[in-house]
Amino acid sequence: MTTVRSDDVEFPHSREHDVTSSPNELQRHFERTIEHDHRIEPRDWMPDGYRKTMVRQIAQHAHSEIIGMQPEGNWITRAPSLRRKAILLAKVQDEAGHGLYLYSAAETLGADREDLTVRLIEGRQKYSSIFNYPTLTFADVGVIGWLVDGAAICNQVPLCRSSYGPYARAMIRICKEESFHQRQGYELLMTMMRGTEAQRRMVQDATDRWWWPSLMMFGPPDVESPNTAQSMAWKVKRHTNDELRQRFVDMTVPQAQALGVTLPDPDLRWNPERGHYDFGEIDWAEFKQIISGNGPCNAQRVAARRAAHEGGEWVREAAAAYAAKHTGGRTGPDRHKSTYAASAAVQDRHKSTYGDSGSAA
């Protein structure tokens, strides 16, 4: 038996095993990889359900980064100083980069980026609810950095230990940048709070509007989350939605106090028995409306994404023609496709040998 892992655990590698092992052995190997906290890599055998879950989550995450450029992008031309404009430009550009890492991670699972984009603009794939609210004043830029990026960090730091290798590695860099984004938001708000009474009112108003939507970013309550149990078992997610939401509240309350703003929740108070802050009921009806496409800005966000995609068609064509000329016909996505094709070919050989039962959904 070939062992390739560097630690002390005797560990068969699925690349060696793919063509010789039975479906049960493959499944066991996959489970042991997860159990030992190793990473699943693109060429490893994985159950179809795992692949689908990873494509779903990574694609939604990628779409969120790209759609998430819009609310803040709204303020680039109206930033109040050259310094604030440069910071905001850099931040929005970072979000584009995050989207690209994530689409690349999805491609390692055999997803096609063009197809994912079409699913997004046809409303067949989700993106984060948070980006369907309008940015009404420049204080929203600061509050997005503080609360939205703060929530993103709480949610995404554990994803650096997610079981799918390319996703976990992408998250490391994304989290470093998100933490810079959060600090820039907080610094902007501290500056405004030291300014005029009107500026302080703007910060409070933005906090009032973004607080509850930020809590919704963590997803439905655990009891209503259809994906959490399986994703936790596969170590895709390391904490439940409610655990991370609580962590965010506990982290943010002292930051609000230091800033001098009030969080808009009369039920928010320290609970010494639990060792956590209690907080009020989230408006889940609003959340459901938003993720069903009926939020204040859903139509506008998707229309802008569609226009950018259609307007960029000639650029993609030109880039593909240029790449084909310089690589003898092999373009970037094809490189991933060949990785996937190799992994799919191995799985197909299994199916022809053992039937479809090797794929545990």
Ligand code: BYC
């Ligand atoms: N918005 O069973 P559940 C950023 C969906 S980017 C919309 O709990 P799961 C940033 C969920 O997808 C922030 N949909 O699902 C960018 C599922 O749908 P389907 C994005 C939501 O996957 C630019 C259904 O509801 N972060 O921070 O176990 C500028 C049931 O939910 C939402 C990520 O994507 C939502 N809020 O857990 C600034 C992080 N919540 O497909 C900042 C990665 C849930 O079953 N993703 N849904 O119909 C995750 O960690 C998890 O996917 C979630 C949801 C915690 C979001």
